[in-house]
Amino acid sequence: MKPLEIVQLGNPVLRQIAQPVSNIQDEWVKPLAQKMLATLVESRGVGIAAPQVGQPYRILVVASHPNARYPHAPQMEPTVMINPRLIDHSDAIVKDWEGCLSVPGIRGLVPRYKEIEVEYTGLDDRIHRTVLTDFVARIFQHEFDHLNGIVFLDHVEDVQDMMAEQEYLKQVVRV
Numbered sequence: 556m557k558p559l560e561i562v563q564l565g566n567p568v569l570r571q572i573a574q575p576v577s578n579i580q581d582e583w584v585k586p587l588a589q590k591m592l593a594t595l596v597e598s599r600g601v602g603i604a605a606p607q608v609g610q611p612y613r614i615l616v617v618a619s620h621p622n623a624r625y626p627h628a629p630q631m632e633p634t635v636m637i638n639p640r641l642i643d644h645s646d647a648i649v650k651d652w653e654g655c656l657s658v659p660g661i662r663g664l665v666p667r668y669k670e671i672e673v674e675y676t677g678l679d680d681r682i683h684r685t686v687l688t689d690f691v692a693r694i695f696q697h698e699f700d701h702l703n704g705i706v707f708l709d710h711v712e713d714v715q716d717m718m719a720e721q722e723y724l725k726q727v728v729r730v
Contacts, residue, residue, distance in 0.1 A: 558594040559608040564658045564706060568606050573613045573702040575638050579680045584614075588635045588678060591616050595633065600656050601625060602694040604701035607657050613638045615698035619691050624654065626728060628690050636675035639699060642684070644668035649689075652727055653697055653707045654720060662723040664716035665707050667693045 562568055576584055587610060595603045599622055605614040618633035619625075647669040654662050671692045674684045687695050697707055711717055718726070 556590060556593040558597040559590050561594065561598060561603075561607055561656045562609050564655075564708075566609070566657075568609055568611055569657055569701065569706060570704045571606065571611050572704050573604075573606055573611050575613050576676075579637055579676055579678075584637070585678060587612070588614060588616070588637075592618075592633055592635070598656050599624075601628060602698045603656065604698040606701050606704075613702050615639060615695075615702065617687075617691060617694045617698065619694055623724070624728070625690070631691065635678050636673070636683075636695075637677070639673055639675035639695070639702070641671055641696075641699060642674050643672040645670040649693075650716075651693060652723060653693070654723070655697070655707055657701075658706060658708060660720045661708070662718050662720055662727075663707055663711040665693075665697075665710045666712070667696045667710075671695060 591603050595618055601619050603616050605612045615636050616633055619628045619631045621628050645668055648666045649669045650664050650666045652662050653665045670688045672686050677683050
């Protein structure tokens, strides 16, 4: 399956509020989710939201796995989440480095909730509710922001908390 083009910062779709999927059984939903998964694998990312591939719908994928950019990421099966909702969150907030497939070459320190409870519809057309923690919670919050027209740079508190990807790899990941 051919991956989709990832839209870049400046494309208006990244700043729009995505629309709910009204019927999970619509013929376009599963093919879009499969193409998003293929795009995520091709890009070696850990998450992607439909607006990042130019589709203004409330669909995201969380797919944590260790890689060069996130060597300590936990391994998990990619999870497609349709019409996700953030139900609850911890009081604890953790600042950590984030990047984005739609904002290549830049990293930023972003504060996120350490633990969240989410609800979403899966490709099985069932409602799922789960608690996500640490890095996986961060991925969800990052992708969920995309559904609301927000990019990670909007959360960076100080321009001193940003760096080029190459410096991030040298200083933080120590590649």
